[in-house]
Amino acid sequence: MSIFMKSIFLIIACCFLRSVSPNSQTYNAIFSFGDSLADTGNFLILDSSAFPVIGKLPYGETFFKHPTGRCSNGRLIVDFFAEAYGLPLLPPYLALKKGVKAEHGVNFAIAGSTAIAAKYFYSKNITILWTNMSLTDQLGWFQEVKAKICATQKDCREYLKQSLFIVGEIGGNDYNYPYFLGGSIKQLKALVPAVVETIIKATSVLIEEGAVELIVPGNLPIGCSAVYLTLFGTPNKAAYDNNGCLKSYNAFSKYHNAKLKLAIESLRKEYPHAKIIYADYYGAAERLFHAPKHYGFSNIFVACCGGGGPYNFNYSARCGHIGSKACLDSSSFVNWDGMHLTETAYHHIAKGLLNGPFTSPSLTFPPIKQI
């Protein structure tokens, strides 16, 4: 190699290395909030008595090879985010007590959590199925962790400025609980403003605490979920869209998402220094139902793990309970247990968020690793 070639090579190598240098080009940390779509273990540590199978196989069978408290066979969207940014998988907040480090982020999400505080649902006689913890409790946990991180960081403001906050998905359970009790779409639409307001309030609290870049996700298309298809299925073909999802329930998700997007617009005006990103979970998931073969799926509605029925969701033999079993190849299934998605589905959703076009505006830092 000539000296000239060598120096060219060195220049390229230097600049390439610089472009993937972790401190300047990626997030310091990810702080995650939400429900079972994002929980990496809090519910299991807290009190999983309402969903004890979460602590048993086949939950966790695919990637971790043991149950972790994730409501899936493997990794979740937030795990793929951490991987893409070269960060360790986020520890659940409740694991910090065991000496786990918080410096690259913490996951405050709790499976079953609602956005609105539990007492609201109690006052309406709505049974809370899994946990009475809400987004407010998660914010309280964050404030506690922030105080500790800021005690050790030289410049806490800068540190938080280069951290990514993922505020959700949250709100899904605020609707699930009343829907499962027989609430109508019309009744539930009346709840949407309060749910959206709670999410927006939490986002503004985080900004006041120093968050600068935040992702606020919308809801998934619930009309494509095995539990909704089982509970609200009908012989009336006109109730289903071309993909086979329940139109009216998907329209409900879209209604929530539209209200959320509007509220985000106002929040952006209130905090012009912050970058508030809407994450279109609906769109990123709908692709899988629309073109399953493209993503390698052969089963889009039938749950991989369950105990029978047209969608393999049987309330008396849910995944992990006696009478249920898991499919052999979860990568060909979108739905994991009737309510949650498989690792493969979450992987495709994460790719759609990280590489576009389902985050708007797009994230400040591009992924440093291919996921």
Ligand SMILES: *[C@@H]1O[C@H](CO)[C@@H](O)[C@H](O)[C@H]1NC(C)=O
């Ligand atoms: C809730 O249930 C209690 C006891 O059954 C009843 O007295 C009360 O009116 C109900 N409240 C609502 C909001 O339905």
Ligand SMILES: *[C@@H]1O[C@H](CO)[C@@H](O)[C@H](O)[C@H]1NC(C)=O
């Ligand atoms: C929440 O649920 C726990 C049990 O999981 C219970 O001990 C606690 O009293 C409940 N809190 C409220 C405010 O209802």
Ligand SMILES: *[C@@H]1O[C@H](CO)[C@@H](O)[C@H](O)[C@H]1NC(C)=O
């Ligand atoms: C649902 O599970 C129960 C209990 O295992 C079983 O008796 C029943 O046949 C199942 N239903 C369907 C539709 O497979």
